Amino acid sequence: MNLAIIGAGYVGLVTGACLADVGNRVVCVERNTERLRVLRGGGIPFFEPGLAEMAAHNAQAGRLAFTDDLPSALSDAEIVFIAVGTPADEDGSADLGHVLEASAALGRAIPRDMVVVVKSTVPVGTCHRVQALIEETLRERGAPWRVSVASNPEFLKEGSAVDDFQRPDRIVIGTEDARALRLMAALYAPYNRNRDRLIHTDVRSAEFTKYASNVMLATRISLMNELARIAEKVGADIEAVRHGAGADPRIGHHFLYAGVGYGGSCFPKDIQALARLAADHGESTPLLDSVQRVNEEQKRVMAAKIRRHLGPSLHGRCVALWGLAFKPNTDDIREAPSLALVRELLADGATVRAYDPVAADNARRAIDHPGLVIVPNALAACEGADVLTVVTEWREFKSPDFRGLAGRLKSRAIFDGRNLYDPEYVESCGLAYYGIGRGARP
Numbered sequence: 001m002n003l004a005i006i007g008a009g010y011v012g013l014v015t016g017a018c019l020a021d022v023g024n025r026v027v028c029v030e031r032n033t034e035r036l037r038v039l040r041g042g043g044i045p046f047f048e049p050g051l052a053e054m055a056a057h058n059a060q061a062g063r064l065a066f067t068d069d070l071p072s073a074l075s076d077a078e079i080v081f082i083a084v085g086t087p088a089d090e091d092g093s094a095d096l097g098h099v100l101e102a103s104a105a106l107g108r109a110i111p112r113d114m115v116v117v118v119k120s121t122v123p124v125g126t127c128h129r130v131q132a133l134i135e136e137t138l139r140e141r142g143a144p145w146r147v148s149v150a151s152n153p154e155f156l157k158e159g160s161a162v163d164d165f166q167r168p169d170r171i172v173i174g175t176e177d178a179r180a181l182r183l184m185a186a187l188y189a190p191y192n193r194n195r196d197r198l199i200h201t202d203v204r205s206a207e208f209t210k211y212a213s214n215v216m217l218a219t220r221i222s223l224m225n226e227l228a229r230i231a232e233k234v235g236a237d238i239e240a241v242r243h244g245a246g247a248d249p250r251i252g253h254h255f256l257y258a259g260v261g262y263g264g265s266c267f268p269k270d271i272q273a274l275a276r277l278a279a280d281h282g283e284s285t286p287l288l289d290s291v292q293r294v295n296e297e298q299k300r301v302m303a304a305k306i307r308r309h310l311g312p313s314l315h316g317r318c319v320a321l322w323g324l325a326f327k328p329n330t331d332d333i334r335e336a337p338s339l340a341l342v343r344e345l346l347a348d349g350a351t352v353r354a355y356d357p358v359a360a361d362n363a364r365r366a367i368d369h370p371g372l373v374i375v376p377n378a379l380a381a382c383e384g385a386d387v388l389t390v391v392t393e394w395r396e397f398k399s400p401d402f403r404g405l406a407g408r409l410k411s412r413a414i415f416d417g418r419n420l421y422d423p424e425y426v427e428s429c430g431l432a433y434y435g436i437g438r439g440a441r442p
């Protein structure tokens, strides 16, 4: 099929590269000139495992192209995706500016009947707004084309987006138009494993499914973090509890890891946007509000533990920090718990020596402070440091030389924000161990 994608950001680019890889011809429309330059030069503007190779391969094969010219991208397209950003507005609602701009541009440029697919995460009702806006613009042009707007939310995780796209748990397609459904089903056939991944809903339910999924996942994390705090007080180990509770198939083992709070560009924004949407409809959201509050508090627990260990003042102290990205395998630091921790340590007068395999440049841009020194490797972070805190569970942090660390860290302590280590083993190597919710070790 011939496809156009508006927005070559994270979602648009992964979608475009993957759909090109199964034989479609895809043109991505990107108006950011710097981003377009990088893409046309064969690069990608962010870190995502496997994506650069896939994009380059398909571009060379003539199946994936980049342009800033929407009409030319639409000239052969049967389906056009809207995959532009929906950042949080000042009041927490999703800012639909880019989506509505793209819709108006589509109305001005669409050259035939077309299926428009909204991939951006948008509040319930947006697809209908998009449909109305495109139809109005077509009418103004006197164009007779019939447009059908479908919702097709994405469930990609940063760091494994290519694999998630190629092996989806579900492909949600929200449309009330049989022709659009047939076209979308044909497009997604290569990913419809066992032919049971496709879930057809009405448009509004598809839009809502995306928010519902993200807030359920975020709720699990905040619940585990709250349980971890209680576990610490009562002397239980949240890691053992996770195993035991997760063994119930109704609960399941996935996404039950207590830690330093969730971050990223999706959970914080989507919970806020759903709470805002509910408020606009006169509904209160006590559970969603608590999930957010617990998360904000959770981002502060490590600083409190470090303060307790090193004494109330951190003046003159140095903290080594491993992991700045909000999760492994990405350079994304949006809403990352590391940023909250670094800011708090700096405000308390400490210096921070931080290392991350790929997020260093982004972190440097986010926090410009002489007290934050970003170093090129994990060991360098520990030079002259009093203690070490691990914030992101990159693989290279999983089995460090604890005895070596005991020799380097002046105050001989590890603050494990992801419960990566066995407390008894760490202690046997001469270090104090502080995790999240780990029994009698506060």
Ligand code: UGA
Pocket (backbone or CB within 6 Å): 121, 154, 155, 156, 157, 158, 159, 214, 217, 221, 254, 255, 256, 257, 258, 259, 260, 261, 262, 263, 264, 265, 266, 267, 326, 327
């Ligand atoms: C999330 C969802 O998982 C995707 O399904 C969704 O498509 C995406 O948002 C989106 O809306 O675009 P992502 O933000 O990439 O994906 O990252 P996750 O792997 O979900 O992790 C989010 C945060 O939760 C991270 O900070 C992670 O460290 C934290 N987390 C995750 C925990 O603290 N504990 C866990 O058990 C799992």
